[in-house]
């Protein structure tokens with residue numbers, strides 16, 4: 237038996253009844269609780285891993301809050317969450333040639349690729365029967381793993397921050413850049429202005445934009461995160477100076493500041509992973525022919541915009557999801573040379589995973605939250621522990 241975190245529909249219902257459906261008062265720690273799992277026998281293409289470290293991800297909060305859909309209920313009343321992990325291979329099925337015991341690997345959350353490699357469903361979320369990786373062990377298909385680039389320059393916790401967020405950022409970037417380039421080719425403008433709002437995915441998106449030679453701007457309420465990105469040449473904008481866009485005046489003032497920072501042009505590409513209050517600010521900040529791209533909905537799922545305004549400004553909105561299988565491999569090759577994530581100051585113990593989720597939801601962390609799952613780490617990663 238291995239320990240694994242679970243979410244039940246019953247726990248969600250009990251907690252929601254306690255707080256009278258007020259999602260701001262939900263205690264995630266009472267919903268995400270430790271359980272036990274028996275590992276299934278390995279099929280020929282299966283790989284067994286010992287999970288070493290995971291990062292806290294928002295889809296677990298979305299599952300526990302049931303704020304978009306009640307995915308736990310839809311999946312029969314119980315799910316095992318966790319769709320980002322770094323682990324050590326302990327056993328492989330007879331037909332696995334790409335991995336062997338002792339390899340260090342990262343997972344990805346593409347649960348079932350469509351004809352072009354895009355996820356139809358997400359692992360440990362809406363993929364039926366999928367078992368997540370907030371667990372001591374896991375059995376996965378070999379197609380779900382990528383070798384961890386141990387010599388990329390990142391430490392172990394930084395690498396554990398990336399399996400879900402880096403492919404998302406990579407996909408967002410190639411979509412946004414591709415859409416902009418349909419409208420304005422490179423020969424017309426080489427250097428773009430790129431804005432990202434808050435968060436781990438956005439910071440990686442901006443690192444990629446910066447690496448490709450563009451001007452990158454990070455609008456965040458976190459001084460620690462802005463400072464970390466400024467060290468990489470990404471300009472920080474304090475979102476709290478604009479009162480987190482509480483009213484139209486704040487959004488207008490932000491628009492003015494963006495114009496000032498970009499010589500009157502505005503942002504060619506905006507990554508809005510939060511929607512809600514930042515959506516209008518992002519649309520207002522767009523340059524002519526701008527692209528507003530998002531794979532997230534943390535602060536709001538519904539958006540409303542003036543389509544005539546978008547039309548005359550030639551602005552495009554795009555909603556993306558997770559990467560294709562080949563895109564995941566490409567994104568992993570950028571660990572360390574492009575993606576240098578900020579990691580929260582505390583590395584949480586496995587038993588403290590529910591607290592990590594609560595603190596992430598309360599926006600109290602200074603970087604991406606990492607949970608160390610294994611007490612004993614293999615010799616191959618000892619030099620990567622800071």
Ligand SMILES: NC(=O)c1ccc[n+]([C@@H]2O[C@H](COP(=O)([O-])OP(=O)(O)OC[C@H]3O[C@@H](n4cnc5c(N)ncnc54)[C@H](OP(=O)(O)O)[C@@H]3O)[C@@H](O)[C@H]2O)c1
Pocket residue numbers: 293294295298400401404433434435436437438455456457458461475480509510531532533534535556557558559596599604
């Ligand atoms: N579709 C996909 O494939 C996919 C993949 C990954 C993530 N996502 C979604 O994308 C969203 C962001 O994910 P992430 O991993 O980047 O999150 P993250 O690293 O936890 O960042 C979230 C950010 O939200 C900001 N924030 C929190 N409360 C706020 C508030 N009241 N007002 C304004 N900003 C606030 C904070 O920015 P400050 O620095 O300003 O405080 C924080 O850094 C989530 O909804 C997640 O589910 C989707």
